Amino acid sequence: MSDDGRHALVVIAFLGYVFSPRFVRAQRHGAVPPCTHAALNAALYSPQRHRWALTEYPEGELLEGGAALRLGKNALRWDQGTLDIEVDEREAPVPRRLRARIEVRPGIASDLTWPLDEAGAHGWHPLAPQARVRVEVPGGPHWNGTGYLDCNRGAGALGDSFHGWSWLRAHGAARTTVVYETTAATRGAVPRRHLLRFSAGGDRVSIGAPPAAQPLARTRWGIERSVACDAGSTPRLLRTLEDTPFYARSLVETRLLGERMSAVHESLSLARFQSRWVQALLPFRSRRAR
Numbered sequence: 001m002s003d004d005g006r007h008a009l010v011v012i013a014f015l016g017y018v019f020s021p022r023f024v025r026a027q028r029h030g031a032v033p034p035c036t037h038a039a040l041n042a043a044l045y046s047p048q049r050h051r052w053a054l055t056e057y058p059e060g061e062l063l064e065g066g067a068a069l070r071l072g073k074n075a076l077r078w079d080q081g082t083l084d085i086e087v088d089e090r091e092a093p094v095p096r097r098l099r100a101r102i103e104v105r106p107g108i109a110s111d112l113t114w115p116l117d118e119a120g121a122h123g124w125h126p127l128a129p130q131a132r133v134r135v136e137v138p139g140g141p142h143w144n145g146t147g148y149l150d151c152n153r154g155a156g157a158l159g160d161s162f163h164g165w166s167w168l169r170a171h172g173a174a175r176t177t178v179v180y181e182t183t184a185a186t187r188g189a190v191p192r193r194h195l196l197r198f199s200a201g202g203d204r205v206s207i208g209a210p211p212a213a214q215p216l217a218r219t220r221w222g223i224e225r226s227v228a229c230d231a232g233s234t235p236r237l238l239r240t241l242e243d244t245p246f247y248a249r250s251l252v253e254t255r256l257l258g259e260r261m262s263a264v265h266e267s268l269s270l271a272r273f274q275s276r277w278v279q280a281l282l283p284f285r286s287r288r289a290r
């Protein structure tokens with residue numbers, strides 16, 4: 001998110017694109033090598049317009065080595081503690097070119113590995129809960145802001161383990177706060193809710209229970225949104241960045257442990273994702289590289 005709050009950027013590299021209908025179908029017949037379903041997603045949010053690219057790459061377009069990863073014309077590499085990202089994509093559904101250069105300089109680092117489900121089949125790694133980011137878009141905006149870097153690993157389809165989840169990340173004055181709520185796919189499962197706070201010095205990670213979640217307005221597609229917020233306070237929806245049939249990404253304002261803060265929030269419904277009509281719509285927001 002840019003320092004002035006006007007621009008935002010999300011880049012996700014998938015080794016095993018978990019939301020690919022092809023990957024989901026292939027997994028029904030047994031284990032599938034993730035490298036055969038790699039993908040890159042880039043989303044740029046500006047006051048003028050939103051730009052979106054999501055491309056699935058065949059195994060021959062994936063190159064891994066040391067501290068670098070290349071997917072098609074996109075590249076991610078570590079260089080002296082900085083993650084350099086070059087995005088060179090085609091938007092979807094209109095195939096316009098989307099290019100960007102991003103530098104991610106971690107401010108708070110973490111080696112935490114956090115299990116997202118009871119069986120430990122899926123894990124979350126907040127590599128840099130807080131970072132400084134520089135973004136350059138040729139012919140477009142250039143800006144600096146606050147960022148975040150994490151990694152998820154897992155075995156098996158997400159829908160086999162989860163009904164859905166809610167996630168929130170907020171940068172405060174001296175720390176970053178993350179609230180993770182996951183609901184297992186089993187009927188009647190009680191959500192697992194955790195609040196994690198990361199700071200640069202002293203006790204780097206503290207883990208506790210978040211305050212009760214309070215509802216926000218549903219999205220246009222009917223996805224529920226609820227945000228952890230201190231008792232006596234009310235969360236506020238600032239902006240909806242992404243509104244899809246099974247996923248929403250939003251900017252919200254809330255109060256956590258006495259501190260008022262702006263946050264990035266996401267809601268994911270895997271039950272909705274697995275419905276046939278959503279599976280039929282997915283190809284319109286993505287493309288498959290030859």
